[in-house]
Amino acid sequence: xxxxxxxxxxxxxxxxxxxxxxxxxxxxxxxxxxxxxxxxxxxxxxxxxxxxxxxxxxxxxxxxxxxxxxxxxxxxxxxxxxxxxxxxxxxxxxxxxxxxxxxxxxxxxxxxxxxxxxxxxxxxxxxxxxxxxxxxxx
Numbered sequence: 001x002x003x004x005x006x007x008x009x010x011x012x013x014x015x016x017x018x019x020x021x022x023x024x025x026x027x028x029x030x031x032x033x034x035x036x037x038x039x040x041x042x043x044x045x046x047x048x049x050x051x052x053x054x055x056x057x058x059x060x061x062x063x064x065x066x067x068x069x070x071x072x073x074x075x076x077x078x079x080x081x082x083x084x085x086x087x088x089x090x091x092x093x094x095x096x097x098x099x100x101x102x103x104x105x106x107x108x109x110x111x112x113x114x115x116x117x118x119x120x121x122x123x124x125x126x127x128x129x130x131x132x133x134x135x136x137x138x
Contacts, residue, residue, distance in 0.1 A: 003039040037077035049098040083109035
């Protein structure tokens with residue numbers, strides 16, 4: 001098994017470099033032909049959302065669609081697919097940063113709720129508890 005870096009997934013989605021997109025697609029097809037999954041670390045998911053949003057100006061709905069499409073790729077084995085699915089649900093239905101949603105998704109998948117934070121913005125999400133005196137710092 002091999003793991004995928006963020007830039008490989010970006011090439012697959014954005015196709016802004018035809019040669020690299022073709023190489024990435026070829027590696028997926030090679031993995032499929034050998035029935036060998038490609039591992040997607042949870043940190044790559046976090047970075048991928050940030051890159052799509054900040055570098056490629058993807059809107060929230062485009063990010064959601066892109067990540068949902070990647071979850072459907074049979075050749076991918078996600079580090080914590082349940083956490084990613086939870087995060088996409090929270091991101092789709094709440095006004096919160098994707099990172100906050102992924103933190104909460106990981107906590108939900110591990111059945112370790114509530115998520116404790118000092119971030120008042122994260123309190124928009126279910127099962128998030130702001131602790132102590134909030135100072136406005138993140």
